[in-house]
């Protein structure tokens with residue numbers, strides 16, 4: 423847009439997409455080229471995830487539901503097809519690893535679940551997944567509520583000051599508030615550490631944000647220059663990154679030492695039946711340390727905690743951000759949610775039972791994840807040569823891929839494809855209650871809300887991998903129920919207390935895609951106290 427005489431062409435051919443830039447203005451051309459190069463990785467991420475080019479019909483059959491995107495010397499296979507996604511994520515899951523993602527995250531997460539090699543992953547997944555059992559999740563509702571109430575108290579105080587000045591509305595960047603809130607929750611829930619980030623700044627908080635910032639930078643930077651020798655000492659941002667890591671690691675090491683010093687070894691079944699109402703420390707770390715037969719060195723535990731800290735923080739904050747963004751543009755849906763919250767919670771305490779009864783708020787959370795999936799892409803690399811199955815648009819032959827092929831499953835495209843969703847761009851939480859007629863797509867089971875009875879939230883099964891908010895198959899998110907309940911409670915407490923409007927136009931809230939989809943300059947909102 424900055425260059426009126428330039429053209430950026432994105433050429434789609436069968437199984438291939440090329441990007442070409444031309445300018446008729448010879449003076450401007452070098453500048454444009456530099457700009458394109460500087461932004462190459464952003465451009466790529468945007469293109470793949472829909473980002474700024476969201477209106478491009480990438481997922482439509484005409485361009486192929488599986489295509490190869492060649493970008494300089496690099497090539498990626500982009501998958502926007504539920505049948506192929508199901509194959510890679512579930513049916514042949516162990517023929518793929520996390521590829522580029524593991525390369526980027528290994529220096530931060532070590533052998534945590536996301537970048538871990540298969541052997542380590544199997545051992546640790548078997549220990550960590552049972553930690554998210556029902557009684558733990560029920561106990562977490564208190565932490566979700568207490569932390570949300572800190573945010574509410576903070577907003578109330580700002581409103582009181584405003585009222586003394588004669589006003590009744592404040593302006594606040596809710597994205598930043600959600601980020602603090604999610605950090606406090608993940609700290610307390612996963613390792614019983616109170617960041618207290620809603621009300622203060624500390625070196626540990628600064629270090630967490632610094633590390634997240636670097637993870638984001640690395641996920642969108644084209645050349646992994648940080649792997650070069652001496653870079654970690656010579657480049658200031660890399661020096662800072664390693665200092666930040668040390669601050670967090672020291673903090674986690676202290677917490678692990680403390681948990682081990684107070685260990686009460688017990689069988690996993692007994693741990694899952696603990697009386698959480700009497701437990702001072704309900705955290706996942708307590709569970710991992712107390713579990714009989716799950717002894718592990720401190721380094722591995724630290725990697726596990728670091729992984730959950732990073733995986734569970736920005737993602738949840740982003741869900742809340744986009745849920746508010748969507749609700750603010752749909753005031754009648756906001757009122758419907760508030761009516762539900764008033765009747766379910768009212769003046770009572772927020773409990774697990776409340777979450778079960780907040781059906782509309784739960785659907786809002788899930789619909790926000792459909793429109794703004796976090797992350798917008800799932801990343802895999804083939805460990806051996808393979809043949810991907812033919813896709814939904816009738817291609818029978820499938821696609822042969824060599825070992826080492828980098829694959830991006832575009833969840834963003836899948837979630838917004840008109841092939842699988844009615845009015846895909848509309849914010850319609852109610853859609854998850856409606857049975858969609860089978861479209862007769864061979865190999866895809868269609869959308870059926872009753873396919874996963876007993877699940878509190880719609881998941882990948884109901885849309886047979888056209889809906890992948892938490893991935894699918896063995897590498898599916900371990901924190902899915904934790905974060906869905908967290909988002910439901912936080913959103914409910916906020917909407918119960920405040921009426922919210924956007925400060926500017928929806929268009930002024932520009933989105934930036936990286937590891938998650940976030941705003942460019944914050945989600946600035948106007949908040950007013952609700953009087954029920």
Ligand code: HEM
Nearest residue numbers: 535536730733734737738796891892893897899900901905
């Ligand atoms: C994996 C999304 C919250 C821990 C994943 C994956 C997705 C995802 C899509 C699969 C990645 C892949 O297949 O490549 C989300 C979203 C969240 C969220 C949208 C919030 C709304 C959390 C929380 C935790 C967590 C709160 C921990 C407390 C993990 C871990 C993995 C993972 C450890 C790796 C699992 C494995 O490979 O076995 N997440 N996540 N996530 N997530 Fe989450």
